[in-house]
Amino acid sequence: GENVEQHPSTLSVQEGDSAVIKCTYSDSASNYFPWYKQELGKGPQLIIDIRSNVGEKKDQRIAVTLNKTAKHFSLHITETQPEDSAVYFCAASIGGDTGGFKTIFGAGTRLFVKA
């Protein structure tokens, strides 16, 4: 069945370094790719998203890249700070009101930023 693989499961970086999380999806019909950040004891919150007609999107220290041919997308966090420590989830979704609903989440990456 459809799935989203996310790597690594745990990532530890020094404050100020960059962090990269990678996801691969299987359903070629997926056209919306959000990234969520979940802090301890809270619900996930969207931090950035990208649609299939765009190859890259940036928002301050966060960027996402998408390679539709390889069915691969990545989250890049630059100049990491201790408050970036959290669990990050990628997801792949099929958009549009005429299609069936489907959003599949990756298993999550626990990011530790050491001060």
Next chain:
Amino acid sequence: DGGITQSPKYLFRKEGQNVTLSCEQNLNHDAMYWYRQDPGQGLRLIYYSQIVNDFQKGDIAEGYSVSREKKESFPLTVTSAQKNPTAFYLCASSRRRGGDIQYFGAGTRLSVL
């Protein structure tokens, strides 16, 4: 102050008991979802609803039931048939089905006594 409110934050279930988790949203969203989160795993979809009085099973619906009588409310009942209910439960909503941002509540942590 718009958002999704889940209650209670912590819930304990006795053997053979049904318990209901509340989820309310004031975002005027059509779609609502229930996910289960276990340690080291991603979010697994239990049920979703695209419109009032309609809902569909997700990947792990066995032992759970839902209702959608009002647009803003989507309660989840964990029945006694769910033999391993201990988990973190998340409710979410989105403006439309598929391909849209999901807004999550703060979650309910359910434990078995």
